[in-house]
Structure formats: C-alpha cells, structure tokens
Amino acid sequence: MFRKILVTAAMLAAFGHAYAAVDVNTANEDALRGIKGIGAAKAKAILDERAAHGPFKDPADLGARVKGLGGHTVERLQAEGLAVGPAGAATGAQTAAAGQTKGAPAAGNTQKSSATVAVKK
Incomplete structure (x- = not known):
C-alpha cells in the first residue's frame, strides 16, 4: 500500500513540474526551448533582446521587441506555459517557492538550470 502511495505522489509531482510556467524574464535558453513553439533561434532572440534592453514588462512588450x-x-x-510580466512573476514566484533550492542561480546568471526564479521589483 505504501508503495502505491509513493508512486502516486511521484507521478503527481512530475506532472505538476511538467506544467510549471517558464518566466521569460528569468529563463535560460534550455527553459525557453522547452516551450512548444520556441526553437533555438527564437530563444536566442528573446535572450539577446532581454540582455540588451532589460526585462519584458508584459506580453505586448515581448511581442513588440x-x-x-x-x-x-x-x-x-502563454498557453504552452510561457509567463510574461507581473502576472508571470506571480506564477514564477509560486514555481520558485515550490522548487527553489539553496544556491539557485541569480536572474542574470548564464549557468544552465531548470529552476525558475522570479524577481520582485
């Protein structure tokens, strides 16, 4: 019985992690490419624009830039799990609170990580 509960809990945890939002303002290239519809070129364009001009304010800002x-x-x-702007930061904060580990990389860090970290301004 304990084994069934453990397996069920593991499956639920994996399912929840698979649908966690990816914050466009903190995600690295691998996280962005994990969104259906974003390939290597689009992920690079997003990262280059974010590095050159700062975080995206909202979905319209992302689309314009x-x-x-x-x-x-x-x-x-966004329907595929991309979070943008203040609403995305709230979702990202929930994801970060659920899966944050000690020593998680900062928002500007270029190290590859699967964690999403939200930054409040």
Whole structure:
C-alpha cells in the first residue's frame, strides 16, 4: 500500500513540474526551448533582446521587441506555459517557492538550470 502511495505522489509531482510556467524574464535558453513553439533561434532572440534592453514588462512588450512574436503567437506561447510580466512573476514566484533550492542561480546568471526564479521589483 505504501508503495502505491509513493508512486502516486511521484507521478503527481512530475506532472505538476511538467506544467510549471517558464518566466521569460528569468529563463535560460534550455527553459525557453522547452516551450512548444520556441526553437533555438527564437530563444536566442528573446535572450539577446532581454540582455540588451532589460526585462519584458508584459506580453505586448515581448511581442513588440522580439521579431516574429506577434500578439497571437505570444498568446499561444502563454498557453504552452510561457509567463510574461507581473502576472508571470506571480506564477514564477509560486514555481520558485515550490522548487527553489539553496544556491539557485541569480536572474542574470548564464549557468544552465531548470529552476525558475522570479524577481520582485
């Protein structure tokens, strides 16, 4: 019986982690590429724009600043788990609180990590 409970808990944890939001303002290339519809070139464009001009304020800002990401595309990416702006920061904070580990990389760090860290301003 204990084994069944343990297996069920593990499956629920894996399922919840698979649908965790990816914050566009803190994600690395691997996390962005994990979103269906974002490939290597689009992830690089997002990271380059974020590095050059700072975090994205909202979905409209993301669509305006990154070539090839219009309003409908950004909406579709949000449905796939991409979080942008203040609402994305709240979702990212919940994800970070649930899975944050000691020594997690900072928002500007270029080390590869699967954790999402939200930064409040």
